[in-house]
Amino acid sequence: MAMSRRAMAGLGVLGGSAAVTGGVVLFRDRPEVRGALGDVNLVKGYAGGEKIGFIQNPRTVAALKQHGLALAAERAGSVEQVRDPTLLATKPQFLWPSSSPLVDLARRQVKILKDEVIFNSPIVIYSWVPIADGLVRAGLATQEGAHYSIDAKGLIDAVLARRAWSELGQPDLYGRVRLIASDPNKSNSGFMFAGLAANLLAGDVATADTLPAVLPKLVDLFRGMGFKSSSSGKVFDDYVAGGPGAQPMVVGYENQLVEWILADKERWKRIAGAAGPAKPVALYPRPTVYSAHPLIALDPQALSLIDALMSRQLQEIGWRDHGFRGPLGAIGAETDPMIAGRMPAQIAAVAPMPDIEVMLEILKALV
Template sequence: MTLSRRALGGALIGAGIVGTGAYVALRDNPLLRGLTGNATELRGFVGGEKQPYLANPQVVDLLRRHGIVLHSTIAGSVEMVRQRSLIDQRPDFLWPSSSVMTEMAKMSGLSIVRDQTILNTPIVIYSWSGVVEGLVGAGLVTRTADGHYEVDTGRLIGAIASRARWQDVGVPSLYGAIRISSTDPNRSNSGFMFAGLMLSALTGSVPDAGDLDKHFATVRTVFEQMGFKSPSSGKLFDQYIAGGPGSEPMIVGYENQLVEWAQADRTRWERIQAGKGARPLLIYPRPTVYSAHPLLALTGEATALIDALLTPELQAIAWTNHGFRGPLGEQTASAPPGLAELLIPEVSATLPLPGAPVMLDLIQRLDAGT
């Protein structure tokens, strides 16, 4: 049977309509957009500790399959929600490293379409095997039955604030007063959170303005003894690894940083573990605080990025390769080989940070030195 010219034309038009409709459906569906060659380009600021994760070729590919291409720029968590030069660039999203930043972003006048915690990592203290052994011997640090290291946060703050000497806490090989390094709390989230952790630990609950007045002098003393404070958690961790126990005996960082560093070069990690030199170790403050990593979608298009990053595949990569726990603080896959014994499966001894107004007052006082 042959089709008339009119019937054939109608069939072709109908097929065109169906094809166009299918294309539009694919184009507008973020899960299928990558199949059509179309992608939404999103621009935003991220904390530097997450940039290696976003640069992971597997992550880039999976996001592309979700129809998303990211152009991310590193900025301090505090800076990205407060600094007008960054806010005025009208980013599609912000990805800071603390849930407090969501409230601070609103205080800065930002309109948030959607916010969602994507990753979590606890604040930890990095030190070295020889230093930790001395601190264990002096009773300042304890080793659990599972082989993890913990330190009473209040006792540690007290030792630093009272200018106890290293030799008094079991580490005679180090000179001078016991000290710890963190990032600048007015620029970087790990320093920001350490300041909040100290205030919460000294208070024993969620601090208010009166608690800040009461304990500020102690927090200021700890920060003053640090000297120069790095603007970036990643840079501070690099200084710690390069400087060794003499230069950086203890620093404040994120749990994920050691996992990511070890996974980046397994041969190097195994060589260090088998060697006789100083080995990097992490100590869990008890209590500590979780560094939640909320993604703030400032445009409707950026909400698709939240959904993509919460998929099981991207969550598993975040933990296995980069050490980031899931939104609830859970390990989203098996612990990396050779690291399981160093990582607490579930970090339960935590305190909430002070609210945004108290934290803002705290860092402003630290910046002013008063």
Template sequence: MAISRRAILGGGLVAASAAATGGYVFLRGHPEIAGPLGEPKRLFGFAGGEKEGFLTNARVRGLLERRFGLVLDARRAGSVEMVRERALLDQKPQFLWPSSSVLVEVARSSGVRISRDQVIFNSPIVLYSWDRIADGLVKAGFGEPAGGPRYFVDLSKLLKAIIAGENWATLGVADLFGRVRVVSTDPNRSNSGFMFAGLCASLLSGDVVMLDTLGRIDGDVATVFKRMGFKPPSSGKLFDDYIAGGAGAQPLIVGYENQLIEWVLQDAERWKRVEANAPAKPVILYPRPTVFSAHPLISINREADDLVDALTNEAVLELAWEDHGFRGPLGSIGKARNPLLQSRLIDRVDAVLPMPDAPVMMALLDRLTA
């Protein structure tokens, strides 16, 4: 039976259409293949300042564009404000990248319609100080050495000294002026201050703080934050102030574990000069206990879903560790064994408290603001 040319052509068009549809579906599910074959997808969103170095890293940007077809316009914003402030949310970001899983729930309560969320990095909250101050804290019984430029600090004991109005001499640091203080970011804007507030509340209450126990200790938490004075709006700004100000201006601050590592890795020669000549050297103090800051990527629409897959790719995570000191999703360290990394981070952080849940944290912020 003869087959008309029109039927053959029609069949060919159907087959081509099916192949094109199948190819689209396949490429949509495999962005690592789709990226090199077409125009890159441009995504706009907000990210915490502590991830700014990672997001501007040429190796990271090149990998995201080359392998996944993604170009990011990631603007710096405080983790808390990006999930709460209408001025930011009304700009229609496609993704948000705060620094605490608690803030995913806060985003939902703010009316953000979340397509997908996934923790990308983990970074414990630490204190940053200077070697001579850390040595004084050890002598006064507030801390202990952890090998190299690393220390452990009894945060509960330190908080009680701050609340009691003790001066620095009581804590073994006779040449610093005034009362003991530790400075964090503004907890209503930035996640490191937000998480430090939750950690303080739980330590002072003797367990993870709940709504029915918050009233017993909120005044003490407020005292800790009042003693800080000015609180910068972002973790990156506070760390810059710490490095620039030195031991006298910024004796003790709150930050993320990766921040000093990232600063050291950016310029190894600069770090060698600091180690050789600086009157005081920056050091990490690991609170016992601390809280882990998870960094969840929030995809607000399906266009940004591919970014979750890209950022959890092993090659991207290894760059985050090797160049910036970010631990992976399970708090694990990467494969790179750079001595600048190995001598400054502890492999495991075991003394960890869970964060209070979102309603408790929102109530605590209200009381700190009042």
């Protein structure tokens, strides 16, 4: 018996509906399908404090949802993440420190499924315009547009020699030249700066043979800093809150000032346009070291997180909203006008870090 056109159409709709439903059942394990349905996998782990702003950014949350993911990241120092048995005992699905050498250290503690550098951010020294100008007059720095470059070895020598601020063009600052970093045994910016300082004091990449000769100076450098925070983010927060008198020079990541500017553009406009001289500024050490931000997958769920974070959309959010360079150290294709020109397009003078065994010896000495 012939079937009516309406009946055939009805079966077609029913069949199409079944096909769609079947398709969803069949493909719902694909992350992009789960994201479209509002069904996401929660991936839990630890991340360095400098990445918390990116992780909590609503644009990041929305982009990850499109990949079927939600991220629950607890703040932890980069060195702590890979060494602290208490943290590792919580069975995180991922670790997101801020240094590639720490991946080798993590391998001694946990089974790594995959690691991939998501972002890069060079180590910089944050100071204030009048102090930076004094360093220029003293021959230690040069101004390059909206940022400065600084002779890193010359600055370390000045700190170790206990030179007075007045010798570096700052008679109003109290006492001697001070440089503050985070605790290298807990936080990556301090860890990276310790490696850079060891290289500069050794005259080349520090090795097991050259380290003993420079270790006393390195210990002297860090002891002279006084209290050292366990968080790079806390160091930067104290810097912007304390001003040039309390926090004349601190070690941080390039992206921190960029993120701070973009977080409140009106605040930055007021500061940049004010007559007062206390404006924050980044000084790029010559040479510096790159702080890579590798995501370490400890659970299969974190493998899809790596893929998502390497997507163009999330890479652009990392750069445009937070100042994180891509894996090769390049800046993104799109730049917010508020930060245009504040960072060099490429960092030419980059030193390699000492190997992990040398860094472990440094950490022992700096406890």
